[in-house]
Amino acid sequence: MADKKSLKYFMRPEAKEEQTVFAPGPDTILGEDGKPITLEIRVLHNDHIRKLNESYRTRKMATDKKGNPIVANGVVVYKEDRDSARAARHIIAEALVYPDMKDKELQEFFNCYDMVDMVDKVFPSADEYNHVSRVVLAALGLGPAVEVEDDDEKEIGDAKN
Template sequence: MAKKDLKYFMRERKEEIVTVPGPETLKDDEGNVIELEIKVLDQATITKINDNYRKRSIATDKKGQPYIANGEVVFKTERDTARATRHIIVEALQYPNLKDKELMEYYDCHDITEMPLLVFPKSDEYSHILRSVFAALGIGEYEEQATENDIEDAKN
């Protein structure tokens, strides 16, 4: 039996930036589609962002009494998937940098999770950004769910 070597799992940690075309509606002075730069986030970062938009609390009835099941208090979990998705977009996008102070001031925005909706206000632009970022991050099945939620948010 061959010796199992762990060196294959000791990979160098390096930042990876990928370049993808932006939406057709964003062109430079020469009429070329602007290129987006996307940082490939590691799974730990994505999980941490998602966890920050999850709230766990005791489930209660209309009178405020906690639900009990099998002698244990029942908890409910609320997720703000749309905001978590937008936060992931902000963290991943390097160009444009949606956390840039000047850009945020231009849009009079103080919450980075609102920036994708302000910078890419049209549904097709936002969908393009979402698909591009999530493809670069390797998030596939989540993309469809997030797209529906975020397109609805973008419309409102």
């Protein structure tokens, strides 16, 4: 009888909890020390990202000019629409811990109460948005790698300073 392989290697806390990492913010948003603020990014799990993406997908029956369903090979044809840009902003808004796009004070300042629209309000220039988008998507594994620090590295770095 073969030895049973251990599954303990797959029972990792990080597989159950979304971790937080840190990345430098845009050069245009400086902290009190004169350096770019540090973004806090929650590393969303794949199922979380998939659900967000799917929420921006609509599927409806394709119809001809008269409104009749289009059938091909005995199967009703469906038309699928995706709002990829809004889905990406929602993923960014959901992943950002700091700044928090759900923060009431921040929303009141911009007179905007939709966390997805807040991303464009808080980072209004193309350069700022592109920077934040790049670092957040990289932290989530959805874009090219950029330098980010995880919680442990940040605490070690803070202790050294």
